[in-house]
Amino acid sequence: DAGVIQSPRHEVTEMGQEVTLRCKPISGHNSLFWYRQTMMRGLELLIYFNNNVPIDDSGMPEDRFSAKMPNASFSTLKIQPSEPRDSAVYFCASSRRDEQYFGPGTRLTVT
Amino acid sequence: GESVGLHLPTLSVQEGDNSIINCAYSNSASDYFIWYKQESGKGPQFIIDIRSNMDKRQGQRVTVLLNKTVKHLSLQIAATQPGDSAVYFCAAAGPGYSTLTFGKGTMLLVSP
Numbered sequence: 001d002a003g004v005i006q007s008p009r010h011e012v013t014e015m016g017q018e019v020t021l022r023c024k025p026i027s028g029h030n031s032l033f034w035y036r037q038t039m040m041r042g043l044e045l046l047i048y049f050n051n052n053v054p055i056d057d058s059g060m061p062e063d064r065f066s067a068k069m070p071n072a073s074f075s076t077l078k079i080q081p082s083e084p085r086d087s088a089v090y091f092c093a094s095s096r097r098d099e100q101y102f103g104p105g106t107r108l109t110v111t
Numbered sequence: 112g113e114s115v116g117l118h119l120p121t122l123s124v125q126e127g128d129n130s131i132i133n134c135a136y137s138n139s140a141s142d143y144f145i146w147y148k149q150e151s152g153k154g155p156q157f158i159i160d161i162r163s164n165m166d167k168r169q170g171q172r173v174t175v176l177l178n179k180t181v182k183h184l185s186l187q188i189a190a191t192q193p194g195d196s197a198v199y200f201c202a203a204a205g206p207g208y209s210t211l212t213f214g215k216g217t218m219l220l221v222s223p
Binding site: 004033098100102104105 | 211
């Protein structure tokens with residue numbers, strides 16, 4: 001199995017631009033999680049889906065952030081408009097039961 | 112809400128030593144715990160997990176101990192190797208599995 005796949009691995013954008021991060025979970029996993037990691041705040045859960053349905057989005061910072069999961073094999077996290085404080089590493093993870101498997105992350109830099 | 116924290120931000124050991132990384136959690140109703148290892152530039156990697164009906168679980172060179180009385184979790188790594196150098200996170204979930212709450216992480220540095 002290829003594991004959780006994320007793209008792009010690195011993204012550098014200017015403030016105000018739209019950013020879309022992509023995730024392909026492990027086949028057969030029915031839960032998908034988006035996390036943000038910074039030095040100051042550590043790993044924060046942004047949103048998670050179960051069977052493609054958003055279950056808890058209380059971690060989404062503000063309306064500039066949105067996430068979708070149109071099918072079991074694909075999810076996106078969008079930031080529009082982006083701000084410098086959004087700079088972080090964004091991880092996607094998937095699970096079938098309890099254990100979550102993480103992707104390699106997308107390092108986002110907003111200048 | 113749940114909070115999970117680590118006692119030591121950095122742990123330095125010599126190759127071959129045993130390492131112990133500690134973690135405290137706040138929610139006494141937590142019933143599932145995981146240790147993750149994160150190497151530079153990579154995502155967290157599952158090491159070992161334990162449920163609240165156990166107090167010890169062993170893997171390959173790793174042991175997790177759970178003390179529910181004091182809400183404390185530890186990860187023991189035997190014969191630590193330079194490849195073990197990474198940031199280690201504990202995470203807790205429950206009651207009933209929903210989402211994981213992660214601690215801030217402990218950096219383990221292994222010197223040859």
